[in-house]
Amino acid sequence: MKRDDFDTWALAELDAFETALDAWVPADAPAGLGAAMRYAVLDGGKRLRPLLVLAAAEAVGGSREAALRAACAVELIHAYSLVHDDLPCMDNDVLRRGKPTVHVQFGVAQAMLAGDAMQALAFEVLTPGAAAVAPALQARLCGLLARAAGGAGMAGGQAIDLASVGLPLEESDLSDMHRRKTGALLKASVLMGAACGTTTRAQAASLAAYGEAIGLAFQVVDDILDVTQASETLGKTAGKDHDNNKPTYVSVLGLEAARLRAHALREAAKDALAASGLVAVQSLHVLADRVVDRDC
């Protein structure tokens, strides 16, 4: 797939995704909660996770309705985690996706509640009537998402992050943190997309290896961008990991070695795609490039 083809594909997919998300994040949650939820998740972000879901679903010929719901659910979990991560008790950040963070706009308590409601909404979106998505697939998607979001996944990674400020970390500990904090949800995006269709056990394992590699690559690149890009380009506060004395791949490996690591992980992701034997993996292929080559 040439880059132009990918861009056309991504544009059409994101158009469908944004329409679905707009419909499924209700404005009518009471007392301004709906407005805070919509502010947090609509009209912003790279939408990498939804694209991974939709690309993986394409690779396996998955159900369109299920894939769109999975894409929205994953993005809701991602967006809620950013809302909570930005709160004063966590990173205390005021800028996200180029806009004031949710607690700056709506207050701390409302931001916390909006995050809580967005997590619940992810599971609401995954459990429509049986006519929309087969109940067994609903259960499978809920299980994958819950495990990626929970104590062994994203929330656990954030707890390690909290506990590791100012501490020297071994690279293996750093990888463990990011495998949970960022990697688990990126990997789940691929697995949830794949669950929408049919795969052999070996194909599922290859897609999991792909998800694992790009999940880690994403964080390595994030750490590189944190020291090499301005806040304006990132749409969030640059240099904050350094300022907060948090260990990063750059602080542990050095900038050049971190770049080499990102490239190696991209190759590992592409090798896994090749090993899968799946044919319609062009979008996943380009997404691996985008994860590593992005500049914001």
Add this chain to the structure above:
Amino acid sequence: MKRDDFDTWALAELDAFETALDAWVPADAPAGLGAAMRYAVLDGGKRLRPLLVLAAAEAVGGSREAALRAACAVELIHAYSLVHDDLPCMDNDVLRRGKPTVHVQFGVAQAMLAGDAMQALAFEVLTPGAAAVAPALQARLCGLLARAAGGAGMAGGQAIDLASVGLPLEESDLSDMHRRKTGALLKASVLMGAACGTTTRAQAASLAAYGEAIGLAFQVVDDILDVTQASETLGKTAGKDHDNNKPTYVSVLGLEAARLRAHALREAAKDALAASGLVAVQSLHVLADRVVDRDC
């Protein structure tokens, strides 16, 4: 069912419940997160919601494994909501179930993460292998729980609560707030228990009416206890709604009318049970009494 019979039933049920909860809330979530989660949910609370799940499942001859998982999931959602509700940005409370609140014990950021992870864990518990719980039932339970917890349910009720401090509320607005904030999860407890077995549509509607009535009765009694009981008896700070200038059933109706309202709701709940035509509803019957007659 005589009171002694109920107590024997409840003791055995709660024993099974606590054993299951202890097994399903892992200590090994990293960086102390598991410890905070276990502190928040194990060994405390009246366990009213789990008893409602288990009593409703008994009334419909429901799957034991599914009912235990539903009971644990509901309690995890309830416990997470208390952790977040107690945070400084919300009620800023230091005492819960007679112990220091989670953020006092573990810090504000860890408490927020523990709550987040507990919400995810609820959905992990509901999605075991297909051999343990039929996938279609897993999906149904996830859907009921997510909707009760989310923006139209518990989180939405808390947003109204936040927005209504110091405002004069009509009784209908107060009921709407509590129907969401407390009632939705209590009603979901009954519905999730009922989903574990087989009911006619009319029986399901009767059980929903029962859940709705005791959900509201619970909050009316909570408001009464807030002004009539000492903190020591409640295991949490008494009089805080009054101190926080929050509207309550007592402030809106007066104490005596609030008591009459609680009794009327108890009768409505029992009428709904009678209308269901279900036979094994003795536990649900006594639970309606317990909700209204409790002193803490």
